[in-house]
Amino acid sequence: MSSSIRPPGRRSLKPSSWVWGAVGLLVAAIWVFPVYWMLNSAFLPNLTLQAGTPTFLPFGGSWDNFRAVTASGSFFSALGVSLAVTSITVVCCLFFAFLGALAISRFRFRGRRGFVLALLLVQMLPAEGLFIAQYRMMASVNLLNSVIGISILYIAAVVPFTIWMLRGFVAGIPVELEEAAMVDGLTRTQAFMRITLPLLAPGLVASGVYAFLQAWNEFTVALVVMTSDSSKTIPLWLRSFLQSSASRETDWGQVMAASTLVAVPVIIFFLFVQGRMSSGLVGGAVKG
Template identity: 75%
Template sequence: MRRSPASRVLLTVLALAVALVWAFPVYWMLNSAFLPNVVLQSTTPTFVPFGGSLDNLRTVLTDPAFSRALGTSLVVTLTTVVAALCIAFLGALAISRFRFRGRTSFVLALLLIQMLPAEGLFIAQYKMMSELGLLNRSIALAVLYTAAVVPFTIWMLRGFVAGIPVELEEAAMVDGLSRTKAFMKITFPLLAPGLVASGVYAFLQAWNEFTVALVIMTEEQSRTLPLWLRGFVQASASRETDWGQVMAASTLVALPVIVFFLIVQGRMSSGLVGGAVKG
């Protein structure tokens, strides 16, 4: 059904309005990061930071706790992404390419695990890590995050693996390649978009997670960035809240996610195009 020019213009304007509503809180956070607290508390809003400065960002960046929390978050997140992708890739390959006893039960278990509330596991997770002596350790948080994201990541990658015809590998094997080489040269490149999408999911879950880290990382020097940000806000609230510094801290916490997504988005698009050509 072809739409009239007037309806297309109306839909475009509506989409732009929705996009602006969605993007405005992000812009307001960035704008507030450059404004002093006295301007932010004014009854007249300032939509453009004319006369603003980098003082808020400088204050946050010079905080030793920020650097420590940033390092912890990077270690935990990167470990989670690598571990989750390795495990999920093998799991998705197994349930998509092979038929074995318990395969259906395993797939159903992946779905049921997603229904478990995270809060119901806190006590067991805390006791397990305490008995292993891993409280306030980055490896403990990475293990728990990996266990949390692997089921959905397997389910996501399963669709990508199942969408690649096995006949491609069989044709390569007829041409003389071994099964391993056929998979690595034919199937694996076509899985790049799925691996990137799964990596983005794992990265976002590990970077922004708060509640599990709050239970496991009880010491101040082992806090991740979400925990540090909460402590930063509470420290500011003990006196007059400096919203400029709070917004600057929030911007610095969100910035790696934005940069990572922008980088990966281009690679995801190129991977989709490359996969379509090779297929």
């Protein structure tokens, strides 16, 4: 009789739970498989990849594709350009978007509704329709093939949506928290820095992630204004591996190796901001 007594705290899983768990694992495997295939192909020679039978494990693989990708030095040049452009874009977007979101969420001023409407209208403009104007504008101020020039274009494209994203986070924080802190003797600036800003950390991180991905992966604008070989960004550099100049065929091993190298900074960035997001949530909860 004692063996039939179920220990406290343990529950038997329903059959539906097993089914949904299996479905979740299947979806996760389908989602992860392209990433695994990229990593697997990066270690295999091109002849193996072009064979009729697919190779699912990199047995007999090597680092030759990675050595070939980094041998010319163009990778490090493109990496430096992309890191500079992305850093400028993220910092400037967070600064301007933070001020804009704070203004439309905390203050009432003339033209506020028109400003919010303009943010929505800007998002409706097709990027392709601005290429000619952007090229002529950059050419008129001698900013073609420059980090500053393309950073300005990226900031202008990313800031409107970033303001709209941060606006929801700012509006979700009650203004009474700042008023209570001011009653306790803090100034408005001190109340904002000590109470509201820590609570905004998750929103700033989310907006920074969006700005980072937009600047890091952008291709079409860079293709228009970054025409010099020495000023290529990472997406433009990756495009150069589609066809080799000698055989005029795609070396898929090098393409996959190059794609893996391009993904490494993104992974590092996400690992970094994930910890900052968690600390921001905890810190904001304590201070609130």
